[in-house]
Amino acid sequence: MYRKLLLIILLSIGGMGCNKEMVKETVAPDPKNTAKRSLTERSLTAGVIGSSATYDSILWKVDTVKNENAYKFDQMAGIDRYQGQLYILGGNCASWDGEYNLWELWKGANVNNAVKQLQQPKPAANFPYYTTEGNDDWCNYWLMGLWIDPSDGKFYSIAYSEYNYMKKWETEAKERRMGLATSVDNGQTWTYQGDIITQDKSIPPPPGQKYYGAGDLDLFIPGDGYAYVYYKKGFYSDSSGHRTEQDICVARCRLSDKLAPGYWKKFYNGSWVEAGIGGHETIIIPDVNIANVCYNKFLKKYVCIGNDTDGKTFISFANSMPTQDWSPRDFGFPQISWWYNWFVNVTNNNQHVMGQSFKLYTAGLNLVTKARHGYDYHIVFDMKEYDRTGWEVIDFSSQEPWPSAPEEGGAAYVLDNNPYTFWSTAGVNGEAPFPHHITIDTKSAKSLHGITFKNRKFDIDYSSGQPKDMQVLVSEDNVNWQTAATYTNIEIPEGPVDESKTRLSFPAAVNARYLKLVVTAIHGTNKVLYFSEIGAF
Known part of the structure; x- marks a missing residue:
C-alpha cells in the first residue's frame, strides 16, 4: 500500500523525470509535381x-x-x-x-x-x-x-x-x-x-x-x-x-x-x-x-x-x-x-x-x-547561397540584346547582381523555339542542394516570360550530365519587386561544377524567356 500511495503521488506530478526542469514550450518541392x-x-x-x-x-x-x-x-x-x-x-x-x-x-x-x-x-x-x-x-x-x-x-x-x-x-x-x-x-x-x-x-x-x-x-x-x-x-x-x-x-x-x-x-x-x-x-x-x-x-x-x-x-x-x-x-x-x-x-x-x-x-x-x-x-x-564571384555563363540557346538598351538581353547578365538587367531569349526577329537553356560554370565542384533565380523586373505584367516547367542538369566535367531535378508549374513571383527570388530545392544534394537550366514552358502566351539572376545553394 505504501508503494501504491507513492506511485499515485508520483504520477500526479509527472512520472519519470518529473523533477527535471521543463523547457520553454517549408517543404522542399516535389521535383515531379508542383x-x-x-x-x-x-x-x-x-x-x-x-x-x-x-x-x-x-x-x-x-x-x-x-x-x-x-x-x-x-x-x-x-x-x-x-x-x-x-x-x-x-x-x-x-x-x-x-x-x-x-x-x-x-x-x-x-x-x-x-x-x-x-x-x-x-x-x-x-x-x-x-x-x-x-x-x-x-x-x-x-x-x-x-x-x-x-x-x-x-x-x-x-x-x-x-x-x-x-x-x-x-x-x-x-x-x-x-x-x-x-x-x-x-x-x-x-x-x-x-x-x-x-x-x-x-x-x-x-x-x-x-x-x-x-x-x-x-x-x-x-x-x-x-x-x-x-x-x-x-x-x-x-x-x-x-x-x-x-x-x-x-x-x-x-x-x-x-x-x-x-x-x-x-x-x-x-x-x-x-x-x-x-x-x-x-x-x-x-x-x-x-x-x-x-x-x-x-x-x-x-x-x-x-x-x-x-x-x-x-x-x-x-x-x-x-x-x-x-x-x-x-x-x-x-x-x-x-x-x-x-x-x-x-x-x-x-x-x-x-x-x-x-x-x-x-x-x-x-x-x-x-x-x-x-x-x-x-x-x-x-x-545559404554560394558566392558567385568568378562564375561564368559558357553556353545558352539564344539571347536578344536590345539595340536601344544594350545592357539588357544578354545571357551574361544573370550573374551581374543587378535585378534591372536580364537575359532574354530571341524574340525580336522571331521567337526562338523551346527548349531554352543556359549553362553556368561555377569554377569548382561543390555540393548543390538547389537553385535560385530572380525574374525580370516588370512594372506591368511581371509574370510574362517567367519559367513554368524546367529541368536542371548538373555535371562535373561539362561532358557527362545528370538530372538534378525536374520542376513543373513553378509559381509566379508575388510581384514586380527587386528581391522576388525563387528557391527550388533538389530532391537530393549533388556534387557538381556545371549547372544547366533547360526551360520547356513559360508563363504567358509567347515563347520569350527572361531571367534576371541565377544562383545556387
Whole structure:
C-alpha cells in the first residue's frame, strides 16, 4: 500500500523525470509535381528563421506555434512500421512486476490518426527488480524507442530502468540502466532479455557524489546496419540528491545481432570497442538534459536537437557516425524542446531519417498548471547561397540584346547582381523555339542542394516570360550530365519587386561544377524567356 500511495503521488506530478526542469514550450518541392518556392519564400505561422553558427551554410525556419497533439508521453516515443501499420510505443513507466503500468501502444496508418490500443502492453514476470543500497520498493521501467524486425515482425525496445532511490523519489538520487525487451505478439507482452548498457564505474565518483547511471536515452537507427543508443551518464550530490554532472555518450549494436545483450559497444577514444556493460565511454555532448538524433537527407548530416542542464534548446551537427564528430551546441535554435522529444518525417512518419521538412514532437509537464501536454513543431532546413564571384555563363540557346538598351538581353547578365538587367531569349526577329537553356560554370565542384533565380523586373505584367516547367542538369566535367531535378508549374513571383527570388530545392544534394537550366514552358502566351539572376545553394 505504501508503494501504491507513492506511485499515485508520483504520477500526479509527472512520472519519470518529473523533477527535471521543463523547457520553454517549408517543404522542399516535389521535383515531379508542383514546384514551390523554398525556405525564405515560404509562410510558416510565427516562424523563426535562423542559421547555424558552426555550419554557416545551414539555415532553418521553425514554426513556433504549439500544435497540441495526443501524445502526452513521459518518455521518448518509439515509432516503426510493419505490414502497413504504424506502431507508436510510449506512455509512462511500469513497475518491475507490472503491478502499476502506464505503458501505451498506439496504432494507425500514420501519426495523425493512430489510436491508443485498448489492450495495454505489459511486462512479463522476468523484469528484474533492481535495488541495492536503498532497499526500497521502487524499480520502474520505460520502453524507449522501437524497432520491428522486418523479417519476422518481432518488436524490440530499450527497457530503461530507474531504481535504487536513495532519498526522495523527486530527486536525482537514484540509478539508471538499460536492457533489451522484446515482444512476439505485436507489442502486447514484453520479455526482458538482459542488460545492455550500464555506466562506467571503473573510476570512483568525485567526493560527496554517487553514480548517476546510464539512461534518459534516444534510440537511433539511421539505416547503416547499426542501432545507436545516445544516453546520459553522470553523478549526483550525495547531500542534496541533485545532479552535479550529466553528459551524453553513445553505444551501438549491429541490427544483425538483434540488439542483444553482450553485443553492444560503447564509443571511446575514437573506437567502438568498449563493452556496453561497464565499459569506458567518451562524452559526445556535454552538459545535457536530453538529446535526440536523426539523419537529414537534405543536409546530408546528422542532426541532434536537445536541451542542456539549464533547459535551453540547442542544435548540433555531425558528418559521421563512426567518428561522432559533433559540432559545438548552437543555442541560437528556437527554444521549443521539452524534456521528451522525438522526430517525425512528414512524408513517411519515419523516426530516424528526415527530409528538408520534418516535425519535432515534444511532451512534458507544465509545472504551473500541472497539466500534461504534447506538441509538435514544423521545422524546415535550407542552405545559404554560394558566392558567385568568378562564375561564368559558357553556353545558352539564344539571347536578344536590345539595340536601344544594350545592357539588357544578354545571357551574361544573370550573374551581374543587378535585378534591372536580364537575359532574354530571341524574340525580336522571331521567337526562338523551346527548349531554352543556359549553362553556368561555377569554377569548382561543390555540393548543390538547389537553385535560385530572380525574374525580370516588370512594372506591368511581371509574370510574362517567367519559367513554368524546367529541368536542371548538373555535371562535373561539362561532358557527362545528370538530372538534378525536374520542376513543373513553378509559381509566379508575388510581384514586380527587386528581391522576388525563387528557391527550388533538389530532391537530393549533388556534387557538381556545371549547372544547366533547360526551360520547356513559360508563363504567358509567347515563347520569350527572361531571367534576371541565377544562383545556387
